[in-house]
Amino acid sequence: MLHIGHVSKAFARGGAVLADVDLTVERGESVAIVGASGCGKSTLLRIIAGLEPPSRGTVTVAGEEIRTPHPAVGMIFQEPRLLPWLTVAENIAFGITSLPASERTARVQEALDLIGLVEHASKWPRELSGGQSQRVAIARALVARPSVILLDEPFSALDAVTRVDLQRHMRALGRRMHLTLVIVTHDLEEALILGDRVAIMQPNPGRIAKIVTVPGDGDTDLALRELASSFAHLNGARNAAILEGAHIQYAHTS
Numbered sequence: 001m002l003h004i005g006h007v008s009k010a011f012a013r014g015g016a017v018l019a020d021v022d023l024t025v026e027r028g029e030s031v032a033i034v035g036a037s038g039c040g041k042s043t044l045l046r047i048i049a050g051l052e053p054p055s056r057g058t059v060t061v062a063g064e065e066i067r068t069p070h071p072a073v074g075m076i077f078q079e080p081r082l083l084p085w086l087t088v089a090e091n092i093a094f095g096i097t098s099l100p101a102s103e104r105t106a107r108v109q110e111a112l113d114l115i116g117l118v119e120h121a122s123k124w125p126r127e128l129s130g131g132q133s134q135r136v137a138i139a140r141a142l143v144a145r146p147s148v149i150l151l152d153e154p155f156s157a158l159d160a161v162t163r164v165d166l167q168r169h170m171r172a173l174g175r176r177m178h179l180t181l182v183i184v185t186h187d188l189e190e191a192l193i194l195g196d197r198v199a200i201m202q203p204n205p206g207r208i209a210k211i212v213t214v215p216g217d218g219d220t221d222l223a224l225r226e227l228a229s230s231f232a233h234l235n236g237a238r239n240a241a242i243l244e245g246a247h248i249q250y251a252h253t254s
């Protein structure tokens with residue numbers, strides 16, 4: 001479904017950020033991307049979204065090259081980015097205004113239903129909790145019926161309970177709708193919950209150093225320890241705090 005073909009990126013100021021990133025993600029598959037701060041994760045996501053051109057290489061979705069933002073590719077950011085002067089339903093409908101009104105209404109209703117927000121449809125963004133706002137952002141991405149959804153640290157601003165709830169909800173939605181997901185996260189446990197595979201990046205310049213397949217079932221604590229160990233090996237001791245954070249969070253939620 002998604003092919004990142006030998007993508008490199010250099011900015012005029014700052015030099016090479018990504019070097020020869022090559023990754024194929026199947027339809028319905030979910031890949032989490034982790035790596036030290038500054039290794040180019042968000043830049044890679046922006047290139048996949050068509051928001052930034054690669055210096056070399058191509059990104060294709062279902063065989064079609066992505067050069068600019070495309071309806072087949074949805075994006076969810078760390079902050080919900082809702083328009084405060086529109087209601088929940090209007091925010092969700094914002095990206096599909098070109099559709100006939102009846103189709104728009106049906107799609108918004110479907111998205112509200114999928115994400116559990118039906119009773120909040122006429123509320124204003126200021127009346128929502130952080131978790132509800134992020135649900136609206138997810139609904140807004142779903143309403144365009146994309147085949148690929150890119151998530152850039154989507155749940156990192158939420159409290160632990162809401163975060164786990166939304167991680168599980170997103171995972172279930174991805175499976176049910178055969179969505180292809182790419183999730184950038186700093187949280188190794190989140191990578192294991194949401195990813196079928198985890199791509200570990202290394203910096204200077206950013207590249208995929210290792211891809212770990214997440215065991216379907218089995219010892220999640222062991223999987224987390226193995227992922228943390230690979231991460232530490234590839235990204236050095238200065239990221240120990242991130243690993244420790246993931247362990248603490250894991251102990252807290254399991």
Ligand SMILES: Nc1ncnc2c1ncn2[C@@H]1O[C@H](COP(=O)(O)OP(=O)(O)OP(=O)(O)O)[C@@H](O)[C@H]1O
Binds near residue numbers: 012014040042043044
């Ligand atoms: N428009 C730009 N112009 C120049 N340099 C940029 C630009 N955008 C990003 N960079 C640089 O590219 C590098 C990678 O940034 P990016 O935000 O992709 O990393 P990241 O892995 O997502 O980091 P973090 O985990 O801290 O969010 C950084 O050194 C950053 O300064």
